[in-house]
Amino acid sequence: MQRRIRTILLSVFVVLLAMVAPVAHAEVEHPRQQWLRASTAGLFLHWGMFTAPKHLDCAEWERDVTGGGWNADYWVDEARKLGASYIVLATFHSRLGYARPWPSAIPGSCSTKRDLLGELVQAGKAKDVKIILYMTDDPQWHSEQGKQMLDSAAYSAYKGQQVDLTTRRGFGMYSYDLFFEVMRNYADLAGFWIDNDNEYWEQNKLYEQIRAQRPSWLLSNNNEDTPIMDTVSNEQKTSMTPSYDYPQAAWTPMPRLVEADYKLPTTGDWWYDGRDHPVDFRLSTGRYITNAGSSMKSLMAETPMVNGKFPPSQAKFNNFMAEWVPPIRESLYGTEGGGYMYGGMQPGFWNDGAHGVITVKPGAKTQYIHAVTRPSTDMLRLRDNGYWVTGVTDVRTGERLKFNQSGGYLTILNIRNWDTYDTVFKVDTPLQTGYYNNVSATATSTRDGFPASNLTDGSFESYWDANDKLPVSVTLDLKHRKPATHLAVNQREWSPTYARVSFGRPEDSARIKDYKVSISDDGVRWQEVRAGAMPSARGTQFIDIGQQTTRYIKLDVLNTWGGPQAPRYFGELQIDEIKVGHGYPLIPRGQTPLEAEHAQLNGTARRSICFACSGTSQVIGLGGGTRNSVTYTVTKEAGDHKLELNTTSAGTTSLTVTVNGSATEVQIPKDRPDVPADTAISVPLQAGSNTITLSSNSPRGPGIDRIAIAPLPPASYTPTTTMTVKPHGVQWIGPGQQTIKVTARLRLDVDDALDNVELKPTAPAGWTVHGAPATVQKLRLGQILSGEWTLTAPAQTPAVTAPVTASFQVLGRAKQVTTNVDIKPRPADRVFMREAEDSRNQFGSTGLTGCGPCSGGEKVRNIGGSPDAFVQFDDVTVDSAGQYTLYIDFTVNGPRSYFVSVNGAQPTEVKVDGQGNNTPYTTTLPVTLNAGANTIKFFNDGSGAPDLDRISLGTG
Structure with missing residues (x-):
């Protein structure tokens, strides 16, 4: 009885907490999460009726699953190879036939006679692998294969009321019942992985009831930070630099439990489509490591076949991980991401192209450096964040390595053994020092x-x-x-x-x-x-x-x-x-190569104390020509190399770099005389011995901390920039001579400076450009180059593209980035046409997303549901006042509505319906407009609206 009372009180408390707590605070930390916090990875399995070969009959699918030899232990064993502590089973999935791999008393979709879910739960329990069940709220794909996969009649008879499972509310009622059936029948399940919310669930306090009935179960939510959920799962993030650094795209701070949800097969669907898609070992292992270095759980998606076996490429990767992870297990299990709230050195980009993360053992005096991308040299140099280092060991080989500390950096020297995917160094750090406490x-x-x-x-x-x-x-x-x-x-x-x-x-x-x-x-x-x-x-x-x-x-x-x-x-x-x-650790156990104070000093060049410099010293006294100089002798292979100059300077000055008698002038920007900054150039070196001399023709030259020589980055390398060109979206222009104002901004997002930068548009044939190119000699981190031009069209204009190009040099190599402005003639029966994604519109909290079949390849998504989720078309211009036909191009799944307001007047509801978010539809609405500029706003404060592709106006 007392236990039951405690459960009831807990339920009431959770309900109240979810109602009053701010986002991401209600369930940030809880004892039930401990097993997941201690884990590194999970295995996400998309497997169901539409796993190739597709089945449209539930009994036939179950027969082929059993006949193929499906075995729960196989899945659990494969998860363990990946170091996964849990499996998420996504079978009740909108794109997999809504199959339920358990015997069910609730009709409505495919349900197996064999208790596949129960077998998996028991197999996992025996081998300490938790099982989490995927649940969807999405009925939109109910007839994607040409056959209705949801049985509304059977469920209506079961409920004693008419329920349409193809609607979101009807499906919400159905899936709501399934949650409770699963909770009753599978006490050893570990929780639910929930793909988006359903209004019916929320109205009926589903999550609070799960908390009350199964308080030890976890709840995970896809791409949202819902307070009552334990985990925020970030799905398939891409376009990072480097591509494996998944955490760059995450937006949920520690200590919130966060999953990185990504596919192991490089191509193809989330489920097995009949092909053996490759697994990118570099990408997948990099994600695994960088997620661990950010306290994120790697939820790796694999695509089992109907019989449960994995295609050969995935099976090969699983076997590889079973051998590759154990030697570095100590650095991944029971650790947290370093450089964040748990302490640790600085993750990210290091020296000579290196990139990696830190893991730390909370409460221990140990850190692990993971060099996921190795440097092009034989040393690793990173910010130490005040940690005194007493020893460095290669975790895979056990080799003790030489190192030094100075100027805020740890440098690991003479590294001979580099792992293909992750070289791990155990670093003994008994003390963090150098920071004030009472501030x-x-x-x-x-x-x-x-x-x-x-x-x-x-x-x-x-x-x-x-x-x-x-x-x-x-x-x-x-x-x-x-x-x-x-x-x-x-x-x-x-x-x-x-x-x-x-x-x-x-x-x-x-x-x-x-x-x-x-x-x-x-x-x-x-x-x-x-x-x-x-x-x-x-x-x-x-x-x-x-x-x-x-x-x-x-x-x-x-x-x-x-x-x-x-x-x-x-x-x-x-x-x-x-x-x-107030200081930096200083441990001079080894000498960092090419420090200036250990080179040949000529004339007035002399050593000077510099606590932020490598070795706590720099060389000053340059200036007045080549007689006052620093000379290095270096041995390298023949070819062009990257020469990095670590210099100090209280004012803008220059440095003459002479390589084997050939001189190059390098501009050194103003900064500080006691803090080194980096400048890099490309230099040609000969095989064997080379002489590099640094001098200055300025009255007072820069200080020299050190130099570094490394191979140039790959020829394909282009530093990350952000180029914003307006107008964005296809520009629809009418007959006769027209002008388009084009603006562009180029921002450099990384430390590699750009030289001789030029920004300009190129006129299409027959067009003219008014305005000079925007130029700058050097662009550094965060700096912006802007330009503005007017493009004038000829009287007759076919569809054209006006490219806007930023050209620049990086380490002597010519590079460019381009963004196009697409221009098309407006159809003869339209007096106005504009894309929803056009930069002249106001978007509120909505966002642009790709849509291949849509006009211009984009549309606006997430309209509706709140007052700030709108799209407003300003300057909708017509020649004369009167009534026009507003053509609305959209995509939608199921019945939804826009509210359309013209010039701030009473809105009109526009109801539409359709299937598939990649299928454009068109509807019309009569509108009354003023002569000249008008405003048309699309919104729905109460619920989600369709996605918007484009609008246009016709007369009559």
């Missing part, structure tokens, strides 16, 4: 409940919110004048690192871009000590400010990376923690 913070803008004091409270679960105000200042008070060398900034990981569209939702980075740092003794008079751009990257970011003695340090955030196309992130700023450093 207070204030800010010029703060959102209620998220004060600036959260920045220095030592907790990553409390954060400061700038309350949508930029620029904004944060002032750190050290209490007394003290030494200060750098800031370590952990921004809240609630946004992706780059602009993208995910399921029609616009996303962008809400991280610091341009900043400046100032110091003061009294909080009134300030001296600027550093300014620059911070990379849009995950994990701890550092700002070195040289050797300062001060009481107050002020960080001015001038802007963030996010653009206005993603209003959720634009102008927003959230920071977990800012730490003030």
